[in-house]
Amino acid sequence: MSGEELTEQETALYDRQIRVWGVDAQRRLSKSHIFVSGLKGTAVEFCKNIVLAGVGSLTLNDDNPVTPEALAANFLIPFDENMGGGGSLADLCCDSLKDFNPMVHVSVEKGDLSSFGVDFFEKFDIVVISCCSLAAKKSVNEKCRKLSKKLAFYSVDCRDSCGEIFVDLQKYCYVKKKADETDECQLDYPSFEEAIAIPWRSLPKRVSKLYFAMRVVERFEEVERRKPGETSIADLANVLKLRNELCLAHSLNESQIPDTLLERLVVSTKEFPPVSAILGGILGQEVIKAISGKGDPLKNFFFFDAVDGKGVIEDISTS
Amino acid sequence: MTSGQHLSAIKGAKVLMVGAGGIGCELLKTLALSGFQDIHIIDMDTIEVSNLNRQFLFRQSHVGQSKAKVARDAVLRFRPQISITPYHANVKDPDFNVDFFKQFSVVLNGLDNLDARRHVNRLCLAADVPLVESGTTGFLGQVTVHIKGQTECYECQPKPAPKTYPVCTITSTPSKFVHCIVWAKDLLFAKLFGDKNQDNDLNVRSNETASSSDHSEDVFERKKDEDIEQYAKRIYDHVFGHNIESALSNEETWKNRNKPRPIYVKDVLSDELFQQNGNADKMMESENLSSLSAMGYLGLKNPQDIWSLKENSRVFFAALKLFFSKRQKEIGNLSFDKDDHLAVEVVTAAANIRAASFGIPLHSLFEAKGIAGNIVHAVATTNAIIAGLIVIEAIKVLQNEAKNCRMTYCLEHPSRKMLLMPVEPFEPNKACYVCSETPLLLEVNTHRAKLRDVVEKIVTSKLGMNLPLITHGSSLLYEVGDDLDADMVANYAANLEKVLSELPYAITGGTTITVEDLQQELVCSINIKHREEFDEEKEPDGMVLHGWTQAPAVEKKDAAATNGASTSTTSKSAPNILEDDDELTILESGIETISSGKKRKLSDISTPEPLEEKRAKKVPEHVDDDGDVIVMLDDVTKENSL
CATH class of the missing domain: 1.10.10.520 (Ubiquitin activating enzymes (Uba3). Chain: B, domain 2)
Structure with missing residues (x-):
C-alpha cells in the first residue's frame, strides 16, 4: 500500500478535487496516459483540465505551424511577433502545459495522425482527436478498437457556437451509485462508424438537430475533399442540396436540419471560445470518469449550442 | 453568435469581474480569448497551494501574491493588447461605490461567499448595471442573470440559512x-x-x-x-x-x-x-x-x-x-x-x-480538515464550464438581448437528457426588500431590546449592511463612517446602549424607522411592532423580522405538473441546495429550517420528454468556491468577503 499512496505534495495540491472524487480516483489518474491530436481551442481547454487534474502523462500531436489565427484562439501560446519561432503548435503547447503541473509528463509526438498504426495507440488509455476529417475519425477509432486493451476514444469538434463530443468506451463496466446501494453496470458503445451508419428514421424522436447538421457538414467536407472547417458562404447552396439528398435517403423531414443552423456551421467555422471552454470542461469530466471508473459516463454523443444554451446527451446506438 | 454585431458589443464593453479564484481564472481567460478589451478585476485574496489544482493562471512561485495581479499578468502574456486593471482589495471597500460600478457595462461575479454576493447585488441595483452571478461545487454549478426591473435580483429569493447546532448539542450531547x-x-x-x-x-x-x-x-x-x-x-x-x-x-x-x-x-x-x-x-x-x-x-x-x-x-x-x-x-x-x-x-x-x-466513529485528518474548514469541493472542469456560460450570458446582456438570457444549471446527472440546463429567469419578486420598496416588519420588545441588538441582529447580520445609517423621522439615531466628529460618535455609542423606547426619539409599536446603507444605496423601511415575549428556542434573537427571508409568491402555472409530468423533477430539484456546503453555525437553540424554494419554469416547457426524471439531482441554490468558516451565531460575519 505504501508505494501506492499519494505524496504529501500531491495531497496538498489535489486537496480540493480529492474531496470530489477520492484518493483512489486520484491514484488512477496519476497512472493514466492520454493522447491528444489537433490542438485548437477546444482541445487545448481539455488539455489544461486534465493536466490540472493530475494525469500521468499527456502526449500532444499537431505539427501545424503557429499562425495568427491559432495564436488568437490559444491561451497556451504566449504572444510572439515571430509566431513561436518556427515551433509547431504541439511544441509550444507542450512548453506551457508542463508549467501548469510539474507532476504531469507532457511530451510531443510528431507525425501525421493517419500515419500512426494500431501499435502506436497501445501505450495510451485515452485517445482524444479534434478537428479531424470523417475518415480520420473512423480510422483512429477502429485502430483503438483493434487493441486487446480497453482504450477510450473521444472526438470533439467546435464550429461557430456549436459543439459535438463523441465517446466510444467499447464495453464499459462501472459501479453505479444509487442512494445507498451500488450496481454493477455494463454499457455497450458503438464505434463512430457504426453510430453514424444508423438510419436516421430509426433514431429516437427529438434527437438534437445538431447531430444531423454535423453529419451533413462532415459529409460535405469529405465529398469535396476539404480540410475540416474549410467551408464558406459560397458552399451553402451545395450544403443545402446535400442536406436534401440525405434527408430524402433517410426519410427525414428537411426541417429537422434548419437552413440557419447549417449556415452557421458552414460560414463561421472558427471556434467560439466560451463554447470551447464548455466542451473542454465536459470532455475533461468524461475522461476523468472513464479513468476513475466513477460516475455515469456519457453515452455516446454530447451537443451544445449557445443559441438555446442546452447541453444535451444523445444515445445514438442500436442497443 | 460569432457575428460582427456581437464582436462590436464585446469590443466596446467595460467589464468588472469580482473574484479571481476558481471561476475567476477561467473567466478572465475566456473573456480575453472572446475579444473583451477592457476588464477590471477585484480580489482581496492571495494565492495558496490548494488553489493550484484549478486556478491555472497561478504557479507555485506565486503563492502569497495577489490573485488579481498575477491573473492579469498571466493573461497579458497571451493577450498583451488588452487592458486588464487589477485591484488587490475587498469589494466592500468604500472606494468601490455606486459611481465606481456605474462605469461598467456588466458585472460578473465569481465569488465565494454570500456576504459579498449580496453586497455586489445591491451596488449593481443602485448603479443599474446588469449582474451575471455564478457558483460551483464539485460537478455542480449555476449561472444566473440579474437585470434591474427585468429579472429577479440575487436576493429576491431566500438564501439557505447557515447550518446551525444547538449549544447543548455541542457542549453536552454530541x-x-x-x-x-x-x-x-x-x-x-x-x-x-x-x-x-x-x-x-x-x-x-x-x-x-x-x-x-x-x-x-x-x-x-x-x-x-x-x-x-x-x-x-x-x-x-x-x-x-x-x-x-x-x-x-x-x-x-x-x-x-x-x-x-x-x-x-x-x-x-x-x-x-x-x-x-x-x-x-x-x-x-x-x-x-x-x-x-x-x-x-x-x-x-x-x-x-x-x-x-x-x-x-x-x-x-x-x-x-x-x-x-x-x-x-x-x-x-x-x-x-x-x-x-x-x-x-x-x-x-x-x-x-x-x-x-x-x-462516534473517528475520522482522518483529511476529513476533519474538510469539515472544520468547511472546504467546498472544487474541480477545474466545472469552473471552466461555468465561466463559458457566464461569457455567453454577458454577451447577450451587452447586445441588449435580456429576453434571451437564461439561468443555467450544470448538473452531475442528466435531467431530460440535459447536462447543461437553461431555465428562464424569474421576474423580480415584488416583495423583495432589496429590489422593491416593500417595508419590513420587526416584532420586538421595545422596552427591553437595545438599539445595539437591532443593529447587530437585524441590520448587519440579516440585512447585510456594511455602513448602516438609522433614522427615525428626520432624526439620526445611528450611523457608521470615517468622517464622523467625536460628539456624534459618542452620541451614537450612547444610543446603542439604550432600549428602543428610551431613545431620544423613542421607537415604540407603530413607529417606522429607516435603515439605509450609503455605500450600497439601499434603503429599507422597517415598521415596528411591539411584542412582550419571545420563545427562546424558536426565536433566539428575541426579535423577529418579517419580509426578508419570506419565500416569494409562487406562480402556480405549473402546479399541475406533478408526478410523472415533464417538468416536475427539474422544477422541484432545481432550487434545492446541497447540504455539504452550507456554512455551519451554532445557534443558541433550535435548528433553522430552509424553505424549499419555489418552482422553476423550464425555458421550453413545450417539449415534453418523460425521460430519466428520477435521476435528476439536487442543484445548489448557493454554492461557494472556497468554504467559509464555521461561526457562532453572534459572530456576525467572519467570512472573508472579497
Whole structure:
C-alpha cells in the first residue's frame, strides 16, 4: 500500500478535487496516459483540465505551424511577433502545459495522425482527436478498437457556437451509485462508424438537430475533399442540396436540419471560445470518469449550442 | 453568435469581474480569448497551494501574491493588447461605490461567499448595471442573470440559512462527528489559543459546585512554572475526563442516550509514551513555523488514515507542545484557520478523542480538515464550464438581448437528457426588500431590546449592511463612517446602549424607522411592532423580522405538473441546495429550517420528454468556491468577503 499512496505534495495540491472524487480516483489518474491530436481551442481547454487534474502523462500531436489565427484562439501560446519561432503548435503547447503541473509528463509526438498504426495507440488509455476529417475519425477509432486493451476514444469538434463530443468506451463496466446501494453496470458503445451508419428514421424522436447538421457538414467536407472547417458562404447552396439528398435517403423531414443552423456551421467555422471552454470542461469530466471508473459516463454523443444554451446527451446506438 | 454585431458589443464593453479564484481564472481567460478589451478585476485574496489544482493562471512561485495581479499578468502574456486593471482589495471597500460600478457595462461575479454576493447585488441595483452571478461545487454549478426591473435580483429569493447546532448539542450531547469538530474548533481551540475574554461555552471550572475561589479557578490558566506537559495533561484530563464525568452526573440527560465514557491520560498513554511525547524539542529545532507538524514528528504520514485514540492523544500533546514552545507569540489571538496545519492537527485530535468518548466513529485528518474548514469541493472542469456560460450570458446582456438570457444549471446527472440546463429567469419578486420598496416588519420588545441588538441582529447580520445609517423621522439615531466628529460618535455609542423606547426619539409599536446603507444605496423601511415575549428556542434573537427571508409568491402555472409530468423533477430539484456546503453555525437553540424554494419554469416547457426524471439531482441554490468558516451565531460575519 505504501508505494501506492499519494505524496504529501500531491495531497496538498489535489486537496480540493480529492474531496470530489477520492484518493483512489486520484491514484488512477496519476497512472493514466492520454493522447491528444489537433490542438485548437477546444482541445487545448481539455488539455489544461486534465493536466490540472493530475494525469500521468499527456502526449500532444499537431505539427501545424503557429499562425495568427491559432495564436488568437490559444491561451497556451504566449504572444510572439515571430509566431513561436518556427515551433509547431504541439511544441509550444507542450512548453506551457508542463508549467501548469510539474507532476504531469507532457511530451510531443510528431507525425501525421493517419500515419500512426494500431501499435502506436497501445501505450495510451485515452485517445482524444479534434478537428479531424470523417475518415480520420473512423480510422483512429477502429485502430483503438483493434487493441486487446480497453482504450477510450473521444472526438470533439467546435464550429461557430456549436459543439459535438463523441465517446466510444467499447464495453464499459462501472459501479453505479444509487442512494445507498451500488450496481454493477455494463454499457455497450458503438464505434463512430457504426453510430453514424444508423438510419436516421430509426433514431429516437427529438434527437438534437445538431447531430444531423454535423453529419451533413462532415459529409460535405469529405465529398469535396476539404480540410475540416474549410467551408464558406459560397458552399451553402451545395450544403443545402446535400442536406436534401440525405434527408430524402433517410426519410427525414428537411426541417429537422434548419437552413440557419447549417449556415452557421458552414460560414463561421472558427471556434467560439466560451463554447470551447464548455466542451473542454465536459470532455475533461468524461475522461476523468472513464479513468476513475466513477460516475455515469456519457453515452455516446454530447451537443451544445449557445443559441438555446442546452447541453444535451444523445444515445445514438442500436442497443 | 460569432457575428460582427456581437464582436462590436464585446469590443466596446467595460467589464468588472469580482473574484479571481476558481471561476475567476477561467473567466478572465475566456473573456480575453472572446475579444473583451477592457476588464477590471477585484480580489482581496492571495494565492495558496490548494488553489493550484484549478486556478491555472497561478504557479507555485506565486503563492502569497495577489490573485488579481498575477491573473492579469498571466493573461497579458497571451493577450498583451488588452487592458486588464487589477485591484488587490475587498469589494466592500468604500472606494468601490455606486459611481465606481456605474462605469461598467456588466458585472460578473465569481465569488465565494454570500456576504459579498449580496453586497455586489445591491451596488449593481443602485448603479443599474446588469449582474451575471455564478457558483460551483464539485460537478455542480449555476449561472444566473440579474437585470434591474427585468429579472429577479440575487436576493429576491431566500438564501439557505447557515447550518446551525444547538449549544447543548455541542457542549453536552454530541451525536455526530461534526458536533465534535465544532466543539474542538469553536470551544476548545478558541479557549486554548484565542482571545481569553471572548465568551465561551466550554466548562472551564475544575469543580462547578464548589464556591471557594480556589476550586473554581479557570483550568486554562497556566500556572506559574508549570511545564507544558503538565499543563497539557491537566487540560486533557479536564475536558475529556472531568467534564464528561460531571455531565454524567446529570442522570436525566442520559435516559435516552448512550452514556459517554470519560477519558483520562493515564487510561490511554503509558507514562513512558507520555514522556516520549514531551521530548519533542530536539527534533523540531530546524523546522520553520509554518511547517510545524505533530504527525510528522510522530511518524504519522498519511492524512487519509484514521488514527487510534492513542495516536490522537499523542498528536494532541505533541501539537500543544509545539504551539506553546514554538508559537507562543500568537497565543491569545489565534483563530482557527484551515490552512494552519498545526491548528488542524489540534482540532482533529481533540474532535476524535471527544468522538471516542461518545462512541462516534473517528475520522482522518483529511476529513476533519474538510469539515472544520468547511472546504467546498472544487474541480477545474466545472469552473471552466461555468465561466463559458457566464461569457455567453454577458454577451447577450451587452447586445441588449435580456429576453434571451437564461439561468443555467450544470448538473452531475442528466435531467431530460440535459447536462447543461437553461431555465428562464424569474421576474423580480415584488416583495423583495432589496429590489422593491416593500417595508419590513420587526416584532420586538421595545422596552427591553437595545438599539445595539437591532443593529447587530437585524441590520448587519440579516440585512447585510456594511455602513448602516438609522433614522427615525428626520432624526439620526445611528450611523457608521470615517468622517464622523467625536460628539456624534459618542452620541451614537450612547444610543446603542439604550432600549428602543428610551431613545431620544423613542421607537415604540407603530413607529417606522429607516435603515439605509450609503455605500450600497439601499434603503429599507422597517415598521415596528411591539411584542412582550419571545420563545427562546424558536426565536433566539428575541426579535423577529418579517419580509426578508419570506419565500416569494409562487406562480402556480405549473402546479399541475406533478408526478410523472415533464417538468416536475427539474422544477422541484432545481432550487434545492446541497447540504455539504452550507456554512455551519451554532445557534443558541433550535435548528433553522430552509424553505424549499419555489418552482422553476423550464425555458421550453413545450417539449415534453418523460425521460430519466428520477435521476435528476439536487442543484445548489448557493454554492461557494472556497468554504467559509464555521461561526457562532453572534459572530456576525467572519467570512472573508472579497
